[in-house]
Amino acid sequence: MSEIERGILSTLIFFNIFQVPATKERILALLYQTKTNLSELNNNLNQLLNQGKIFKRGAYYALSQADLDRYEQKLTLVNKQWQKVFRFYWLLYLLPFVRQISIINSLALNNTNEKSDIDFFVITSPRRLYVARSIIIVILKLFGLYKTKYKVKDRFCFGFYVTKKHQDLSRVLIPGSDPLFAFWFASFLPLYGREDYLEFMKQNQWIYDYLPNFEPDSCFQKLKEPSFILKVIKKTLEIIFWLPAELLEPLARLVHIRHTFSLPENHWPTATTIAEKDILKLHALDPRKDFKAEFQNRLNT
Structure with missing residues (x-):
């Protein structure tokens, strides 16, 4: 796992604890202890999506489908x-x-x-x-x-x-x-x-x-x-x-x-x-x- 992938998962853990998803712009801004740019972030988000480690709906990413469902309700x-x-x-x-x-x-x-x-x-x-x-x-x-x-x-x-x-x-x-x-x-x-x-x-x-x-x-x-x-x-x-x-x-x-x-x-x-x-x-x-x-x-x- 790359350092950026680890940073993405770390940040999404934070959002998952509060049961909310995040846009890629917010993930970048709050990327935990990892320096990167939007292009590199996009590449690593796609890799994690392909691996089934994260989920996406519209502009939002999350560690679980439930977070995406709850967000629509909120x-x-x-x-x-x-x-x-x-x-x-x-x-x-x-x-x-x-x-x-x-x-x-x-x-x-x-x-x-x-x-x-x-x-x-x-x-x-x-x-x-x-x-x-x-x-x-x-x-x-x-x-x-x-x-x-x-x-x-x-x-x-x-x-x-x-x-x-x-x-x-x-x-x-x-x-x-x-x-x-x-x-x-x-x-x-x-x-x-x-x-x-x-x-x-x-x-x-x-x-x-x-x-x-x-x-x-x-x-x-x-x-x-x-x-x-x-x-x-x-x-x-x-x-x-x-x-x-x-x-x-x-x-x-x-x-x-x-x-x-x-x-x-x-x-x-x-x-x-x-x-x-x-x-x-x-x-x-x-x-x-x-x-x-x-x-x-x-x-x-």
Whole structure:
């Protein structure tokens, strides 16, 4: 088996664990620890198809026919959630002090189900993380969009924030290797803030140790340029709220951090929650160690 074939199978193992297929463009971008180009990838994909080791339907490849079948069933749910995201794009864009928002987790992987929420990753201005989070919670609750313990389906979940001063996520990686975090990181789908996203990626060069073909530009298929009016309104809101935010950020930070660690789930053995000045990562059930074990086991069989 060639190195590229092994890389393809490794990447498709990741997608198979989540029971979704992938296009050749996505396989190339997320090709695990293997450097190649599209032409070589095509040749090796065809070889694996001829050997019966992978399957193809339309533009999608998978390790099993079941993944291809399931994907067709999931498309309606996926499209419904994207419609909701773009219906409220204006609201997401107008959130003060938010520089960049990306879709992450299940929707970014086209892996939604009947109970899935919609997860977001947020980059805020410096010294504005907890004010921004407070605004997000209040506004989205007013619109009936914010995820709660009892209302999850199709609700908006904001569980990972960083500021422009803390964009290097290498400290979040688990010891040894962290394949799930790498695949997750490379699956971000930015909604707005193109330049902020590109700057964020430059601060995370560790990704190329896992995925050497990854190109941030490959993630812009859902990026939308806000209208001039939206830009003016957002700028105006940030000017109006600048002084209150400057004064309230220390208090908001104290309240949010204390509340975060008052919750018992953030002290579970599976928790990797971080709540600090420039990063908030809410993760009570972190699956990365289990994923790593399964992924390595599948690679070795």
